[in-house]
Amino acid sequence: MRIPFIAGNWKMNTTVGEAIRLVQAMREELDKVSHVDKVLCPPFVSLAPLKELLKGSSIKLGAQNLYFAEKGAYTGEISPLMLADLCEFVIIGHSERRQYFHETGEVVNKKVLAALKAGLKPILCIGEKLEENEASRTEEVITEQLNSSLAEVKDLAGLVIAYEPVWAIGTGRAATGEQANETIAFIRQNIAKRYGEKRAQEVRILYGGSVTAANAAEFMHQPEIDGALVGGASLKATEFLSIVTQTAVIKYRK
Ligand code: PGA
Numbered sequence: 001m002r003i004p005f006i007a008g009n010w011k012m013n014t015t016v017g018e019a020i021r022l023v024q025a026m027r028e029e030l031d032k033v034s035h036v037d038k039v040l041c042p043p044f045v046s047l048a049p050l051k052e053l054l055k056g057s058s059i060k061l062g063a064q065n066l067y068f069a070e071k072g073a074y075t076g077e078i079s080p081l082m083l084a085d086l087c088e089f090v091i092i093g094h095s096e097r098r099q100y101f102h103e104t105g106e107v108v109n110k111k112v113l114a115a116l117k118a119g120l121k122p123i124l125c126i127g128e129k130l131e132e133n134e135a136s137r138t139e140e141v142i143t144e145q146l147n148s149s150l151a152e153v154k155d156l157a158g159l160v161i162a163y164e165p166v167w168a169i170g171t172g173r174a175a176t177g178e179q180a181n182e183t184i185a186f187i188r189q190n191i192a193k194r195y196g197e198k199r200a201q202e203v204r205i206l207y208g209g210s211v212t213a214a215n216a217a218e219f220m221h222q223p224e225i226d227g228a229l230v231g232g233a234s235l236k237a238t239e240f241l242s243i244v245t246q247t248a249v250i251k252y253r254k
Contacts, residue, residue, distance in 0.1 A: 013235055023040065061088065062090055062123060089160070125164050128165055169210070206225070
């Protein structure tokens with residue numbers, strides 16, 4: 001059985017002080033929930049202090065991005081080697097990075113390869129835009145994104161996939177559980193073709209896009225959905241805790 005996975009993507013929110021207070025507000029309760037991977041992805045500057053704060057906790061950390069070179073003259077960038085000391089996961093290919101920072105499939109692929117080489121587990125984000133969805137091009141877009149992102153990736157080594165339809169991110173307009181389940185089943189089939197059925201059954205695939213405490217159950221009841229990548233709702237301790245708790249209850253009741 002795949003261990004459910006709930007990650008909070010804090011995006012460009014929280015100062016270091018706010019990040020510490022947010023973790024303090026949920027750490028104890030989150031630690032009571034077992035058999036769910038709980039991952040927080042704060043801004044880079046909070047990774048080190050939160051690592052310190054989370055010593056002895058079951059909560060894991062992830063970064064929101066990296067650069068693919070190991071070191072060198074890349075002013076302002078953060079390398080996989082720097083992150084490997086601080087966190088276990090790293091979000092790669094988020095649609096906001098593709099949109100605002102012009103990350104192409106090729107760049108996403110380099111980042112995935114660099115993360116894996118450094119021993120980091122990518123949370124690879126894929127998903128179609130509204131116009132692509134309306135033109136029934138979802139499967140085509142997803143296939144193209146998997147082709148480019150996973151080029152030359154021989155072993156998934158703990159990689160997690162997040163299916164995030166772009167039209168559902170930060171809009172309050174989530175996909176339905178059934179829609180998301182269907183696309184995630186398609187993603188799993190695609191992974192089976194590349195890496196074999198065993199790997200496909202092992203890889204965790206999340207839904208992301210306007211997940212809240214109010215709609216989380218709808219997604220977690222779906223058999224193909226292994227968890228969620230949560231944006232806005234992960235900035236509220238009670239909301240995030242509720243999503244994690246509901247996930248534990250639903251996934252282990254079956
Ligand atoms: P949202 O963001 O939950 O605020 O829609 C999800 C994400 O961007 O990962």
